[in-house]
Amino acid sequence: MQNITIPQLISKYEKIPGGLMPLLHAIQDELGYIPNDVVPNIALGLNLSRAEVHGVITYYHFFRTTPPGKHVIQVCRAEACQACGAEELLSVLESSLNCKRNQTRYDEKITLEAVYCLGLCATSPAVQIDNKLYANVTTEKLKDLFGELEINP
Numbered sequence: 001m002q003n004i005t006i007p008q009l010i011s012k013y014e015k016i017p018g019g020l021m022p023l024l025h026a027i028q029d030e031l032g033y034i035p036n037d038v039v040p041n042i043a044l045g046l047n048l049s050r051a052e053v054h055g056v057i058t059y060y061h062f063f064r065t066t067p068p069g070k071h072v073i074q075v076c077r078a079e080a081c082q083a084c085g086a087e088e089l090l091s092v093l094e095s096s097l098n099c100k101r102n103q104t105r106y107d108e109k110i111t112l113e114a115v116y117c118l119g120l121c122a123t124s125p126a127v128q129i130d131n132k133l134y135a136n137v138t139t140e141k142l143k144d145l146f147g148e149l150e151i152n153p
Contacts, residue, residue, distance in 0.1 A: 010045035033064040069111035074128040080121040
């Protein structure tokens with residue numbers, strides 16, 4: 001999508017039953033996040049309460065209400081990944097990137113997110129960096145990925 005406004009997106013999804021989720025995805029695809037100030041317009045356009053819209057945005061880990069960093073690093077914390085070292089990966093990332101989980105670093109270059117299920121359970125632990133999935137991730141593999149992606153810790 002290019003140069004599509006929020007009102008245009010709302011009008012595209014307002015008559016579709018269950019249009020809230022696709023609308024939220026479309027807004028996030030366009031802006032990178034869902035600004036809090038669009039919630040009233042979404043609610044009005046889809047004939048929902050602000051609480052309903054806010055509840056959906058905050059329930060699903062995928063949706064963001066603040067702009068993400070230049071690079072988004074997601075570490076799966078579902079059961080299989082936890083059993084294979086995801087918590088250690090998160091700790092290493094927090095310390096080496098100087099960024100707490102579920103936050104964006106001070107220079108806005110990195111957003112680190114703990115997420116639940118990236119769908120690579122058989123090859124865990126899984127990490128997603130800028131929408132690209134990586135399986136069987138180790139701390140050494142992370143360092144290699146940073147070099148390839150030119151992510152400076």
